[in-house]
Amino acid sequence: MLGQLYTFLPKTLEQRVTALLLATAVLVGLVVGMAVNTFNQREQALAMAYEVGHELALYFEASPSQGPFPAPYAGQFIQVVPTPEALKPQEYFDLPLLLQFGEKAVRATLLFDGRPSRADLIEAGYDLSEQSATRLGALAKALARQDLTARLLIPDETASGLGGVVVSAPRVWSERLTEPMVVIFAACALLVIVVGGRMLAHFCAQPFRSLAEHDRANLQPWDTEEAVVLQDKILEQQDARATMLSEQTRMLASISHDLRTPATRLRLRLEQIESAAIRNRMLQDVEEMTQLITASLDFLRFDVRMEEPQQLSLGALLQSLCDDYVDTGHNVTFIAERHARADQAHSIFGGGGEVELAVEGRAVMNGRPTALRRAFTNLIDNALKYGGAATVQLQSHLHDRLKIRVSDPGPGIPAHLHERVFEPFFRNDSNERTRSSSVGLGLSIVQQIVKAHGGVITLGETADGQFCIIVELPREL
Structure with missing residues (x-):
């Protein structure tokens, strides 16, 4: 099903990138527009609050001093209707409110669809004897700041049961997203857009990434x-x-x-x-x-990739290779290092400094045994040819790789030639070490094998000053 949906995508990479950019721009524009629109609606509601207060003042001034408040009434912002029989104040969050009209006091109730977040902005009573429009404007703004649907229930004290009127301002006292919620929602939406765009970009680049890694991609009908x-x-x-x-x-x-x-x-x-x-x-x-x-x-x-990789013990391979040289009378030594150096932590009992720890490392790796045997044979042959003896050291305590050092007591190779010695047919006849009948292909083959295993090969010196070649191989291909 997903593959069938992918077939509707544009066929070329340019069209897909263009569509992705356009879709991202549209979605970002929608999110930003929605956030800005929500903020604008909130600001407009706060700006209209004093208009609501002015209408409420006119409504209260036009009401009779004795008797119930008139209903129905409809202004530009407020609506007044008789209290419906279905209205159940106990189903709402209520706040008592005292409205003082000179000597007349009316105990009203504010009804909210939820718990108000800024109930502290609403005063317990409002004296409407003087500046009633300003005071009611402050009340209307305080109710608008709650971002909840609010109603003002004014009971009819002369009637029995649930009587009176309900005052509402749908354009101002309505439920809206709060500012923190708008910010959180916009941030989450933008995060979803970024993650979705990243996934689509990854999908578009997948065949090219596969081609870069494997020379051949498992292409599908929906690929570009x-x-x-x-x-x-x-x-x-x-x-x-x-x-x-x-x-x-x-x-x-x-x-x-x-x-x-x-x-x-x-x-x-x-x-x-x-x-x-x-x-x-x-x-x-x-x-x-x-x-x-x-x-x-x-x-x-020679092609190292013709051999299938398999699990092998590099320690056993090197040990058997060195044993074969020893059996034929050559001075070859194999050393499997089982010690590692570490810094000892200081404590109240002393300590500190570098210590040597005995470790047990398994020299198991995934590789091509025939190619590896040929590589280390070339290195040992070079050591015997130019130094008369060879020492092979294996470090297997490293977690993700194996480190092999092949050293000899010969004259070594100048530092400025360490890179060139891996070039095919390169021979430095000015050095006593390379003045021989060699054709200059041994180290090239070794480097080819090491790189095919994802490793690195470098030239250096041991702690006692002997020339050595260091090979680092990952445990997994």
Whole structure:
């Protein structure tokens, strides 16, 4: 049902945004207009209160000094009718009121549909012998300030039972929203408009947000035309890029295959060179050329996303990887840190300062084991190649991530090259550490794997000054 309603929305994003802005402006205008109209009605009622008092004074002056007040009577603001038989004063909130006409005193009653909020503004008695219009105007204004329907019940003291007249001023003594209620209602209405507009804006942006996160949005028939066109463009570019990469890979594979035959012939012919020094240098050049072609082809073919993620123990993976190196005679050490530093709180018994706590952390994460094993293999190989030894430290006491540090006693990498070493085929031949037969793809592959897991990789130093590479991986992809 909701999907069918969405189909009536404008099809383009521009039209939806325009409609949303117009609807918001109209609703805000209605709320503001309603609030202003309520305030104006209240101010008009207060302004007309003295007119009501003037009419009441004229009515009382025209009434006989003896006997009941005349009814019916209709003025511009007040209405006077005989007390209806159905009127039950006990069903209303009443306030006694004494009206003094010279020597004559009339005990009237004010009837309200609810409890008045400013009953303190109403005096218990009004002397109408002098300045009756002013005094009755003050009474009418006090009744208007209650924002309730009010009636003035004047009994007929000469009659038995419920007799007399009921005086009302429908335009002034009527129920209205109070000022605090108007402010609260307007604030709530504006909040609803803001929240509703935010939800509609979120709905309009949802397909674009999905495209930004996943390259493909689960588009529905009611989504905007721009989202559909954008997804088609992205898919076309992905297909074109995949086709281009496939052609490049196929071309490199063909080149690699074709170069193996002349490379083999070169090796055979180089064996006929009598000078061992020249022969060895030329064989080394051929071997480096073959290694470069193989590594480049492997780098282009590698795609970490082809492996499905799964729950794994990174500690067990690193432990087994280091054990394999140790079994082959390499100096590789694995350390699972089980201590964390924290600040001790001060108390009346002393304390304070930094303390070391023993913690038990589970190195469980959601990741791709084959890709992670390849990444840390590259890091350990680099440490062994340039430092002669490798130390792998794992911190698993962190709540949302795992921290791995791979260090070696080698010369390190200059700080100004820490960003460039992750570029494919980058080699700094001026440094003793990077002067080797490496093709410069190891750290690029590591960074590709770490980023695919949502982690970060940085270069730094340990506390004892050894060069290290720090990898931080989230526990969840």
